[in-house]
Amino acid sequence: MSMPLSLRAAAPRPRPGLWIGATLAALAAWFALYWQLEGFSGWLVGLLPITPGTHLDEAVRFFAFDTPKVLMLLALVVFAMGVVRSFFSPAHTRALLAGRREGVGNVAAAVLGVFTPFCSCSAVPLFVGFVSAGVPLGVTFSFLVAAPMVNEVALGLLFALVGWRVAVTYLVFGLGLAMVSGWVIGRLHLESWLEEWVRNVRATAADLPPERLSVIDRIRAGLEAMRDIVGRVWVWLIVGIAAGAFIHGYVPAELLAAIMGRGEWWAVPAVVLLGVPMYSNAAGIIPVVEALLGKGVALGTVLAFMMSVIALSAPEMIILRKVLTLRLIAVFAGVVACGIVAVGYLFNALFV
Amino acid sequence: MKTVKILGSGCKRCLATAEMARQEAARLGVPIALEKVTDMAEIASYGLAATPGVVVDGKVVHAGGLTKPEEWAKWLAD
Numbered sequence: 001m002s003m004p005l006s007l008r009a010a011a012p013r014p015r016p017g018l019w020i021g022a023t024l025a026a027l028a029a030w031f032a033l034y035w036q037l038e039g040f041s042g043w044l045v046g047l048l049p050i051t052p053g054t055h056l057d058e059a060v061r062f063f064a065f066d067t068p069k070v071l072m073l074l075a076l077v078v079f080a081m082g083v084v085r086s087f088f089s090p091a092h093t094r095a096l097l098a099g100r101r102e103g104v105g106n107v108a109a110a111v112l113g114v115f116t117p118f119c120s121c122s123a124v125p126l127f128v129g130f131v132s133a134g135v136p137l138g139v140t141f142s143f144l145v146a147a148p149m150v151n152e153v154a155l156g157l158l159f160a161l162v163g164w165r166v167a168v169t170y171l172v173f174g175l176g177l178a179m180v181s182g183w184v185i186g187r188l189h190l191e192s193w194l195e196e197w198v199r200n201v202r203a204t205a206a207d208l209p210p211e212r213l214s215v216i217d218r219i220r221a222g223l224e225a226m227r228d229i230v231g232r233v234w235v236w237l238i239v240g241i242a243a244g245a246f247i248h249g250y251v252p253a254e255l256l257a258a259i260m261g262r263g264e265w266w267a268v269p270a271v272v273l274l275g276v277p278m279y280s281n282a283a284g285i286i287p288v289v290e291a292l293l294g295k296g297v298a299l300g301t302v303l304a305f306m307m308s309v310i311a312l313s314a315p316e317m318i319i320l321r322k323v324l325t326l327r328l329i330a331v332f333a334g335v336v337a338c339g340i341v342a343v344g345y346l347f348n349a350l351f352v
Numbered sequence: 353m354k355t356v357k358i359l360g361s362g363c364k365r366c367l368a369t370a371e372m373a374r375q376e377a378a379r380l381g382v383p384i385a386l387e388k389v390t391d392m393a394e395i396a397s398y399g400l401a402a403t404p405g406v407v408v409d410g411k412v413v414h415a416g417g418l419t420k421p422e423e424w425a426k427w428l429a430d
Contacts, residue, residue, distance in 0.1 A: 090401035121363035129401035
């Protein structure tokens with residue numbers, strides 16, 4: 001993937017053909033490397049002086065194979081999503097959602113939340129920008145729930161580590177949760193619970209000329225996203241995989257299954273309560289999810305934990321406190337947490 | 353003299369954008385008065401949906417994501 005970067009310095013004139021060619025070549029190299037990975041990492045671990053079949057051996061194998069595998073998949077998914085996201089912008093999404101009815105608006109907001117470039121440092125201007133431009137409050141919340149929760153890092157890692165079925169279910173239920181919780185908040189008509197200055201913002205949407213992006217710009221956007229996200233996330237990922245490797249090798253399955261197994265009705269609300277204040281990137285939590293599943297923990301319980309960690313967190317609420325009154329934050333967190341508990345129970349009932 | 357405002361909460365990208373404004377203005381030889389706007393109500397009043405935003409002489413020219421050197425040449429030209 002480093003090839004296009006070095007080409008940029010060498011070529012003074014933009015040559016789209018070259019960029020597309022280099023991207024395709026990099027993709028081919030990616031797939032070739034990926035298929036060889038398991039054999040290679042197995043061979044590498046085999047060289048270490050570890051007795052095969054021991055706890056340590058199991059943990060090391062998990063770590064040595066999963067780390068490069070997951071990093072590679074993450075790089076690919078983030079690159080692809082970076083290219084796709086270059087077709088969307090917050091301003092465009094806002095224009096699409098402004099004045100939209102509730103219901104349809106909630107559905108559109110949740111879906112757009114997945115594709116619109118969003119960074120948590122932009123959450124406040126985005127929130128105020130949406131609300132002041134006439135996007136209904138509940139629709140704005142649908143966006144705000146979906147954007148951090150249903151993202152390419154979470155979906156890509158679930159796909160890589162747990163399988164496509166769980167990834168697709170997470171996508172569907174994540175979107176559903178964003179739609180329904182936003183709709184519920186909209187029905188409660190809590191506009192007066194916004195901070196006063198937010199209600200007083202009178203702004204017309206800034207009139208920017210539409211950006212014209214070339215193919216090269218879009219590939220660059222993908223590379224930029226890859227550099228940025230993989231650069232931020234890899235530490236989380238390695239910590240997560242190390243924790244997962246520890247669970248794999250050492251934590252007895254009976255213990256976890258007893259605490260978080262399907263039989264325990266209180267397990268779902270308990271893990272959600274535990275997860276809400278916690279903050280971790282999807283990259284840190286999913287390897288743990290994978291290891292927990294391997295130990296017989298119920299899927300719905302694990303997913304509820306994961307959703308509550310990713311979708312709701314103390315740092316996010318502190319950021320939102322600038323625009324929302326405490327009462328509104330409490331309603332927001334309460335509605336989303338209840339939704340996650342419902343998703344957890346539903347999952348446990350569906351996937352027996 | 354051009355007035356350049358960088359709108360943003362002080363995140364990494366906002367700082368990078370302010371830095372680029374300074375560099376590009378120096379490179380192009382355009383004198384600018386650079387101001388970082390961090391007050392959320394003021395940022396919102398410009399009608400942005402994403403930060404960092406760039407306002408040159410009172411006009412929003414950029415919202416969200418990093419800026420490119422070529423863009424600065426255009427914004428600071430006239």
